Amino acid sequence: MDQIFFALLNGTIYGLLLFMVSAGLTLIFGMMGVLNFAHASFYMLGAYFAYTLQPLTGFWPAIVLSPLLVAAIGVVIERYALRRVHHFGHAHELLVTFGIAVVIAELVKLFYGNYPVEYRVPTELSFAAFTLSGIDYPFYRLFMGAVAVAMFAAIYLLLTRTRVGIVVRSAIYRPAMAEALGHNVPLVFMGVFGIGAALAGLAGAVAGAFYTTNPNMALDLAVLVFVVVVVGGLGSLGGAMLASLLIGITNSLAVGVNFSLGDIFGIVGLGEWAGSVGGVMTMRLSSFAATLPFFLMLLGFWCVRRA
Amino acid sequence: MKLRPFLILLAVMVLLAIPWLVSSSMLNAAIQMLIAALFAMAFSLLCGQAGMLSFGHAAYFGLGAFATVHAMNAFNGEGLLPTPLLPLAGAAVGLVSGVVAGYFSTKRTGVYFAMITLALAELLHALAPHLKGTFGGEAGISSFRMPAWGFGFGTAIEVYYLTLFWVLLAIGLLYLLMLTPLGRLALGLRENQRRLRFLGYNVHALGTLIFAISAMFSGLAGALQSLNIEAANYAELETHVSTVVLLNSFIGGVRVFLGPAIGAALMTFFGHVTSDVTRVWLLYQGIIFVLVMMFLPRGIVGELVERFSGKRPAGEGIRLSEMLPRLAGIAVAALGGVVLIELLQRVMSRDYRALAAGGQWPEITMMGLSWQPGSPLTWLVPLSALALGLALVLGVNRRAAARREATA
């Protein structure tokens, strides 16, 4: 029972982390139709900036300042790279962000080296929140979850309850009309891109200390957040939240399952045959945990088509 | 228009003469360039002509490669087919896998299509290491080119001609395909799917067919790769392979016929030369890609075709008085940028930083010169070259824009 509880909690926290990164991505897509390949790079930059600032400012100012720096970079990219190619179409914008992701990864390697850097959870935050059947639960995991939930609430309220939110939403649905009403739509786009980047940067600053901060962290996450955003329905904040949680939890549960296709045959008495076939039959689900999101995505497409 | 057949003939002659023109190390690079060119052409049939952006073409390339290795190893290494015909095995498997994958992925369009191709390729890549019999595990599957038809196929020259024959044949077929009604329909798929459907075409079947043909030629490219390196490894199924072909194609220009091939050949050559010279060649590759995407949106070849095809209105042709300073500005800026990056790379390296932590700032030898990282001049010179070059380009562009305004 405790095992399942831990698996669910771990999955939820991991899902919330995924949400932090994908929130900005789905917002940007919803507004501008741009699937931003460099978004996971913002996550990585957030971690590296926080790592750089930490010795100068301490941990808390670092995780506040680092997203601001990432936002500034996001704004520059939107203003000088994306806007320039906007009229060539969305595929073109996607390719530009793809190139930017490559450049950012290589620049990080240039400045910080190929190895993981010494960015760690500060000692005053690394303690166990609670202990259950001998397993400590780190406080910092709960902290990451709380940041994600606070972020979700803040964005949601901002979009639905404020004037700024109304302008932003109108710029998404009817950009021409919003412009005609005197709103500066390019400015709104730039702002959203910056905020999206900052959210990813915040996720990186917070999670980089817990996981590792290394030059491959963007690559590792990039494809996964894409899947989250697509499964959640492009542009939908709530959808991204649900998809993140779904992927986080299935991932976590799958690890605990030592189940293979051969076991199904075992139930009907064909276990030995399946074992002798080998290959697909004897592969355990747990060794596929990280690939499950893709299964989910394909399954999602399949179901939607049927509906 | 009379020029074109002549140019093609010339290009083929040069390609045929290459083994006599270059060193054996370069000949090897030439084989890689040919394979990359064919792969990019196959990719661009789908992406450029039919307008379907695929993120998972590594799958069909890899499947073709593995099919060929298995065909080579069939009958105790005697081979399923004589060595020169082995690429057919790769093409066949590419076609079959393309039909299956294409059937599922072309049910959606746009970003969703791209994500399905990505997911399929990722699934295959994740599955491959588990299936040791088919994909050989981490070490891959090794094979041996058997002599056939009086050729030993032991030397790079023989492999080069074999590769060249198949690549030229495939590109010729792709060109013919473009002229057929099917090729025209592919363009329709890109430009206006709804209208095609309205005209009574089965858009899904059409998409699947184009996808399958693209996968078939990708498989052929994979097969040539296997023949060349006499092995296949599941590393060929990685996302990286899918992205490289995408970068190559777009740098060349996906909408002009030979654009992707030229782009792929150029970038493969670039990688071959620079990767032994500098450690950060991937950074240069990324920068080139971003710059091409931003300033030459049709790709290098696409932009050249556009400039020289005479489609522009009078007075909009090439002006040497503008082109030369522009090129000079780019060259100066590029030199400054390269020096800056290379200096940074050396100063930021682990060993140098260890020295610098001890308070020493030893000089760096680079490009036959010694550089003092401690002195501001070292940094100011490349920086000012970069700034100067950019200023020159911007200045020329501004004047050109003003002139255009004045004539308009």
Add this chain to the structure above:
Amino acid sequence: MTFPTRALASAACILALSAGGAAAAEPLKIALVETLSGPQASTGLLYRAAVQYQVGKINEAGGYNGAPVVLEEYDNQGGPVGATDRVRAAIADGAHIIVQGSSSAVAGQITEDVRKHNLRNQGNEILYINLGAEAMELTGEKCHFYHFRVSPNAAIRVGTLVAGMKEAGVLGERVYAMNQNYSWGVDVQEATKAAAATAGYEVVEETLHEVNKIQDFAPYVARIQATNADTVITGNWSNDLLLLMKAASGAGLKARFGTAFLDQPGNIANAGAIAEGHFVSTPFNPEAGGEKSKAFAEDYKKVTGHYPSYVEPATVFGLTLLGQALQQVPAAEDIDVTAIALALEKATIETPIGSFSMRAEDHQGVFPMVVQQVSADATFKVDDTSYGFKPVKVFSAEESAAPVQESCSMQRPS
């Protein structure tokens, strides 16, 4: 514009000077075909540093055949395809010996390429010295006469690791095998099971997970916790190792880790106190072997800027062995690679921690291993932290060696 135009590096001067006296005999060419760019470049660059160091030493001692040994570097771009390409380029440039270490996939490709080249070009063979690809099959079913491995393999790593941890009294009786799902991870898992009887433990569970794809190891740690294991033996490296250990520490897992690659640069910096008390088994430690080891470590630091760690010592020792073999091969107009290979089989050197030789049956190096523990008491701190690796037990070459695999049937030159 005051660039000092002293363009020649001092190293180049030394090379030129030492070459001065000799007649124009064929110089021995060594080609380093490593991953020098891209995501996996970090290890490749370490091999490069170590190879440069030791080739420098060979040349200081006079080189070979009356000329300094030439070292050429090729970037294999991280994959088997690039490696084939570069091996061919190296052969075209006249290389006699290929050296490479990171990635067993690349090593598998290179060893096959070398085998095929030698089949087609008899009398013009080339040699492949494997500096660190540890998959068992390279000295098993894929073994051939022109491949030599100078690094440990899974059986050696795990065998010494569990024996050392048992002697330190920390192994316990319940061992969990956590590995990456590819040949190396499977090898480590098999070796862990094979060593169970002699070291007196039970493998309570074995898990293979995907390579470099898992962000969150917490679920895996929960499984370790559920089995109540005393020790986790893992062949994980890089991120997979760091994330696993961080998750374990976060969950307050009491089990001790026995690892193969904890000494990779950056690991201790990133893990910090979390790594303390865990074990690793490697071919060298500057604290083991007294003054000679310290002298070697200091000299290495003087030349390269850092202490030898991770894959570097085995690389240096392996090339020292090559240098020893070269001294036994008489100078000749044309370099006889087969003669070098035969001499390499018989060569023995004394490293700071014991004798290092090559086993003729499968061309697996036989050398001492040091089981060590991350500790604040270590003399040599790593990664600018207050931690280092403290030797627990040195196993002699004979004690470390694992038996020859039956699958290796080597065709010797006639």
